Amino acid sequence: MHIHRYERAWLYASLALVGIFFLAIFVAAVAGSIQLPSPQGEVNPNDLSGTDFAKPGVRELSPGNYEAYLVGQAWTWTPNEIRIPEGSNLKIYLTSGDVQHGFKVLGTIMNVMVIPGQVSLVEHEFDRPGEYLWVCHEFCGLNHQNMSGKIIVEPVNETTAALAGEEEQS
Numbered sequence: 001m002h003i004h005r006y007e008r009a010w011l012y013a014s015l016a017l018v019g020i021f022f023l024a025i026f027v028a029a030v031a032g033s034i035q036l037p038s039p040q041g042e043v044n045p046n047d048l049s050g051t052d053f054a055k056p057g058v059r060e061l062s063p064g065n066y067e068a069y070l071v072g073q074a075w076t077w078t079p080n081e082i083r084i085p086e087g088s089n090l091k092i093y094l095t096s097g098d099v100q101h102g103f104k105v106l107g108t109i110m111n112v113m114v115i116p117g118q119v120s121l122v123e124h125e126f127d128r129p130g131e132y133l134w135v136c137h138e139f140c141g142l143n144h145q146n147m148s149g150k151i152i153v154e155p156v157n158e159t160t161a162a163l164a165g166e167e168e169q170s
């Protein structure tokens with residue numbers, strides 16, 4: 001079969017482009033450690049007693065290392081405020097007590113679906129003091145737009161405390 005040389009050139013160019021795209025995904029996943037959040041386990045959404053979600057909140061694992069358990073329920077988060085010192089690494093385990101919710105912390109890569117029966121995990125290192133708002137980004141009913149909370153990253157020394165104060169004023 002005869003293929004015109006221009007047509008053949010385009011065929012090769014198209015194949016090369018597909019190859020480049022696959023390479024980009026591979027580089028992002030391996031070199032950039034970019035991965036989709038995966039489920040961390042299962043819980044009974046109707047009975048969270050006996051799980052870590054029975055007492056939701058933030059706890060210190062070691063200096064600079066925190067984990068929090070968060071429950072989303074129409075239309076609140078328990079807790080809806082987390083306080084950690086600047087420079088801390090924070091892991092948040094999430095689940096829902098009723099319908100599907102979404103969890104996104106503005107200004108970070110924390111972004112995950114919160115699904116009844118499933119445990120989701122997000123992790124981020126907070127190097128800059130300030131307030132980080134989080135919102136539900138999966139429509140869950142009448143008061144969905146009010147379903148928010150915040151992570152307060154407290155400055156640890158005077159220099160950064162002054163900087164954070166300036167940012168709040170401006």
Ligand SMILES: [Cu+2]
Binds near residue numbers: 137139144
């Ligand atoms: Cu919602």
